[in-house]
Every structure is written in C-alpha cells, then in structure tokens.
Amino acid sequence: xxxxxxxxxxxxxxxxxxxxxxxxxxxxxxxxxxxxxxxxxxxxxxxxxxxxxxxxxxxxxxxxxxxxxxxxxxxxxxxxxxxxxxxxxxxxxxxxxxxxxxxxxxxxxxxxxxxxxxxxxxxxxxxxxxxxxxxxxxxxxxxxxxxxxxxxxxxxxxxxxxxxxxxxxxxxxxxxxxxxxxxxxxxxxxxxxxxxxxxxxxxxxxxxxxxxxxxxxxxxxxxxxxxxxxxxxxxxxxxxxxxxxxxxxxxxxxxxxxxxxxxxxxxxxxxxxxxxxxxxxxxxxxxxxxxxxxxxxxxxxxxxxxxxxxxxxxxxxxxxxxxxxxxxxxxxxxxxxxxxxxxxxxxxxxxxxxxxxxxxxxxxxxxxxxxxxxxxxxxxxxxxxxx
Numbered sequence: 361x362x363x364x365x366x367x368x369x370x371x372x373x374x375x376x377x378x379x380x381x382x383x384x385x386x387x388x389x390x391x392x393x394x395x396x397x398x399x400x401x402x403x404x405x406x407x408x409x410x411x412x413x414x415x416x417x418x419x420x421x422x423x424x425x426x427x428x429x430x431x432x433x434x435x436x437x438x439x440x441x442x443x444x445x446x447x448x449x450x451x452x453x454x455x456x457x458x459x460x461x462x463x464x465x466x467x468x469x470x471x472x473x474x475x476x477x478x479x480x481x482x483x484x485x486x487x488x489x490x491x492x493x494x495x496x497x498x499x500x501x502x503x504x505x506x507x508x509x510x511x512x513x514x515x516x517x518x519x520x521x522x523x524x525x526x527x528x529x530x531x532x533x534x535x536x537x538x539x540x541x542x543x544x545x546x547x548x549x550x551x552x553x554x555x556x557x558x559x560x561x562x563x564x565x566x567x568x569x570x571x572x573x574x575x576x577x578x579x580x581x582x583x584x585x586x587x588x589x590x591x592x593x594x595x596x597x598x599x600x601x602x603x604x605x606x607x608x609x610x611x612x613x614x615x616x617x618x619x620x621x622x623x624x625x626x627x628x629x630x631x632x633x634x635x636x637x638x639x640x641x642x643x644x645x646x647x648x649x650x651x652x653x654x655x656x657x658x659x660x661x662x663x664x665x666x667x668x669x670x671x672x673x674x675x676x677x678x679x680x681x682x683x684x685x686x687x688x689x690x691x692x693x694x695x696x697x698x699x700x701x702x703x704x705x706x707x708x709x710x711x712x713x714x715x716x717x718x719x720x721x722x723x724x725x726x727x728x729x730x731x732x733x734x735x736x737x738x739x740x741x742x743x744x745x746x747x
Contacts, residue, residue, distance in 0.1 A: 361743075364571045364574050364575050364578065366571075367545075367571050367572050367574075367575035368575045368578060368579055370543075371541065371544060371545055371575055372541065372579055372580060375488055375563075376541070380537070380541070380583060380587070381586075381587075381590070383537065384534070384586075384587045384590050384591065385590060385594070385744070387530060387533065387591075388530070388590055388591045388594035388595060389594060391526055391530060391591075391594075391595060392594050392595050392598060395522045395526065395595065396411045396598055397411070398429050399411035399414045399415060399445070399518070400414070401414060401444060401627060404658070408580075409444075411598070413594050413597075414444060414445055415445070415516075415518060415598075415599060415600070417443045417444065417445065417448050418443055418444075418445035418516050418518065419516045419600065419602060420443075421442050421443040421446055422442065422443075422446050422514065422515045422516040423515065424515075424704070425442060425446065425513070425514045426511055426512065426513055427450060427453060427470070427474070427511075427512040427513075427514040427515060428474075428511065428512075429471045429472050429474070431450065431514065432450070432454070432463060432466070432471045432474070433468070433471065435447060435450060435451075435463060436464060436466075437465050441635055445518070446514065446516075449514065449610075449612070450463075450514055451463055451552075452612040453512075453514075453612055454466070455472075456612050456615050456616075457474060457478055457481065457615065458470065458477065461574075474551070475509060475510055475511075475512075476587045478506070478509070478616070479503070479506045479507055481616065482502070482503070482506045482618070483503060483506070485616070486499055486502060486503075486702065491677075491678045492702070492703060492704070494638050494704075495711070497711070498503065498704055498711050501711075502618055502702055505618040505620065506618055508620060509607070509609060509620070512605065512607065512609055512610065513610060514610065515601050515602070515603055515606055515610070516603050516604025517602065517604075517606040517611075517623055518599050518601030519531070519595070519596045519598075519600060519601065519602070519603065519609055520596075520603050520604060520606070520623035520624070520626075520627070521610075521611045521613075521623075522595060523592070523595055523596060523623075523627060524608070524611060524613075524614070524623065524626060524627070524630075524695070525611075525613065526595070527591075527627075527630055527634075527695065528589055528630075528693045528694050528695045528696070529693075530589075531630075531637070531693045532632040532689065532693040533633070534584065534588070534591075534634075535637060535638050535689060535693070536666065537643045538579075538580045538583055538584060538638065538641075538642070539642065539645045539662055540659070541579065541580070541583075542580065542642060542645045542646060542649070543645065543649060543655040543658050543659050543662075544576070544577075544655050545572050545573075545576050545649065546572065546646065546649040546733075565741055566741060568648055568736050569741075570628045572647065573730070573733075573734070575647060576642060577639075577642060580628070580638055580642050581635075581638075584634070584635060584638050585647065588631060592627075601650070603623060603736050604622060604623055604624040605622050605623075605624065606622060606623055607620070607622060607623075608621060608622065608623055608626050608699065610623075611623075613696065613700075614696075614699055614700065616700060617699040617700050618702065619699050623626055626699070629715075630695045633692055633693075633695060633698070633715070633718075633719060633720070634692075634693060636692065636722050636723055636726075637689045637693055637722060638691040638717045639722070639723060639726040640687075640688075640689060640692075640722045640723070640725055640726040640729075641662075641689050642726065643725070643726035643727065643728070643729030643730045643733070644662070644665070644726075644729050645658065645662055646729070646730065646733045647729040647730065647732045647733035647736070648662060650662050650733040650736050650737060651732075651736055661699050666689065666690065669685065669689060669690035669691070670683075670690055672685045672688075672690070672691070673685065673690045673691055673694060676711045680716065682703070686703075686714060686717075686721075687718055687721045688722075688724060691718075692718060692719075692722060697714075698714060698715040700713075701714060705717040
C-alpha cells in the first residue's frame with residue numbers, strides 16, 4: 361500500500377490535484393453561466409427579467425401541476441396561467457406531440473387524446489425504423505411501456521433537465537483530462553528510468569508495475585467522482601434540487617423515451633455509464649503506453665482514436681454505431697441515445713437493451729486492454745527489458 365501511495369504522488373502530486381480541481385471548477389462555472397443565460401427574459405424594449413425571478417416564479421406556480429386536459433384548457437385561455445417558463449415547457453411538449461401544432465390549434469378532443477397521440481407516434485416511429493428490425497416481441501414490449509404513461513407531472517425540474525442535457529459533454533472532457541494524467545504512468549523518460557531502477561531494486565519490478573496499475577485506477581476513480589460532485593453542485597445550486605422525482609418525459613428531449621425512471625435515477629445511471637467509459641479509456645491508455653513506452657506517442661494514439669470517435673458521432677451510420685461506436689467513449693457519454701434510441705442487441709435469443717449491453721461490452725473491453733498491458737509487462741520482465 362505504501363508503494364501505491366508513493367506512485368499516486370508521483371503520477372499526480374498535490375499541485376496536480378489543485379490544477380485538476382481548478383479546471384473542473386472553471387468548466388463547471390462556464391457551463392452553469394451558459395445554462396442560466398437561457399432563463400433571462402427580454403421584451404421589445406430590451407428590459408430583462410433575470411433568471412432568478414424566472415426560476416422562482418416557475419417553482420411557485422408549478423406545484424401540483426399535471427399536463428392534462430384541464431391544464432391545457434386553462435393555458436389556452438390565459439397564456440400566463442402557470443407563469444412564463446411553465447407555459448413554455450408545456451407548449452414545447454404539446455408541439456412535440458402534435459407535429460409542431462400550437463396549443464391554440466388544438467381542439468378539446470385533441471387535448472383529451474394527448475397520451476393516445478403519444479402512443480400512436482411511438483408506434484409509427486417503431487414501424488418506420490427498419491434498420492433496427494424489431495421482432496414482434498420487442499415491439500410488443502416497447503408498446504406496453506409506451507402505454508404505461510397515462511399522466512405526466514409538469515412540475516419544476518429545470519436543474520435536472522439542464523444536467524441531463526449537458527452532463528455528457530462535461531463527462532467526455534473529464535475523461536480526456538483523466539486519461540492525459542495517466543500518460544506518464546508507463547510512458548518513460550530518463551528521469552523516470554532512474555526512479556524505476558531505484559524502486560525496482562527495493563520492491564521488485566513486478567510489484568512496482570502492479571502498484572502503478574493500482575495507482576492509476578485509484579487516481580482516476582477518485583478524481584472522477586470528485587469532479588462529478590463539483591460539477592453537480594455548481595450546476596444544480598442556482599436551480600435548486602426540486603424535481604428529482606419527476607419522470608424524465610417531463611423534458612421535451614425525453615418525451616418519447618420509454619424508460620420509466622425519474623431525473624434522479626437517470627442522473628445515477630449516467631454517472632455509472634460515465635464511469636464504465638472511464639474504465640475503458642483507462643485500460644486503453646495504460647495498454648497503449650505500456651506497448652509504446654513513450655508518453656508523447658501514447659498521447660498521439662489516444663488523441664487520434666478520440667478524434668475518429670468524434671467523427672463517427674457526427675456521421676450516423678447504423679452498422680458502425682451498433683457494432684462499434686456504442687461501446688466507445690464518445691457515444692457512451694452521449695447519454696440521450698440510450699433513452700430514446702430503443703435499440704436492442706440479440707444475444708443468444710435474448711433482446712438486451714443498448715444501454716445494458718454497451719456498458720457490459722465496454723467493461724469487458726477495458727479488462728481486455730488491461731490484460732494486454734499486463735501480458736506485455738510480463739513479457740518485458742522475462743526479457744529483462746529496462747528501457
């Protein structure tokens with residue numbers, strides 16, 4: 361354990377911790393400021409209603425609010441019935457459900473059939489998505505989930521919506537930063553060679569290598585959860601934590617999602633997906649630097665790999681995404697597609713949701729990369745490689 365602590369200090373150090381926290385803090389504050397600017401209101405004279413007033417009004421006027429016929433009728437009579445922000449959110453959901461129609465264009469019958477219309481749209485989307493080739497059992501299961509949503513709370517949950525929308529970008533940047541910290545673990549220079557020789561003489565080369573691997577995983581794990589805690593607090597604090605128990609369909613971006621979970625449950629799932637992606641990138645970074653034995657070369661390979669994944673994420677090709685990109689870091693941190701894509705993998709006759717299978721495959725790949733690195737280290741030890 362003492363050697364693990366020593367390696368942690370060598371890899372990171374106190375200064376490294378402060379730099380990491382400073383970068384996380386700056387990124388979190390930047391995201392928070394951009395998010396809040398969307399809630400400022402301007403009229404024709406340029407007079408602004410600031411985000412604190414907008415959010416405060418939304419909290420006060422959304423208590424016990426449900427998106428039902430009575431709610432829509434009241435909002436149709438008076439657009440200010442539930443306040444500016446609540447009205448905007450409800451109108452966005454109505455527009456999404458009724459193919460860009462406004463509330464004023466809806467009849468009472470349309471309002472009464474709001475959830476039936478949602479089910480109908482989901483059914484049409486599934487039928488038109490030929491690439492996924494749903495089986496009858498899969499379609500039946502998805503439609504059962506679609507029909508389970510018969511009421512929709514429209515309470516205040518702006519903080520959780522914002523977190524859901526922007527968390528993926530932050531997690532990806534955090535993972536890149538953490539992978540950069542790992543480059544010197546097995547990427548060597550002359551100074552590290554002398555230190556390695558000293559430690560090897562005292563502890564043994566095998567024990568030193570094991571300690572470095574353990575230190576790498578310990579560091580990225582601690583910094584990941586610390587970084588996410590900082591981001592969560594800074595982003596959520598201005599909005600408040602109201603709405604954690606609201607269903608994710610409350611957000612127009614998740615309106616057609618068939619996952620029956622709350623914002624808080626979604627946040628926890630996203631955290632775990634991000635951690636699985638981190639383990640994948642950690643295993644890949646360690647194996648690359650072990651093989652190349654050079655930090656700069658390792659950084660070039662990781663950068664090229666991530667750039668390729670970013671290109672795949674911009675150009676949608678179903679087969680590439682389904683059999684490759686879904687298990688990689690960029691697509692895994694693009695959390696939204698897990699909840700709205702309705703994608704399955706058929707494994708030995710069992711339909712496994714994309715979210716579950718992507719995490720499992722990513723973890724397996726991370727273990728494979730780690731084993732490759734360990735085998736290369738063992739081979740080098742047998743050869744007496746001290747380069």
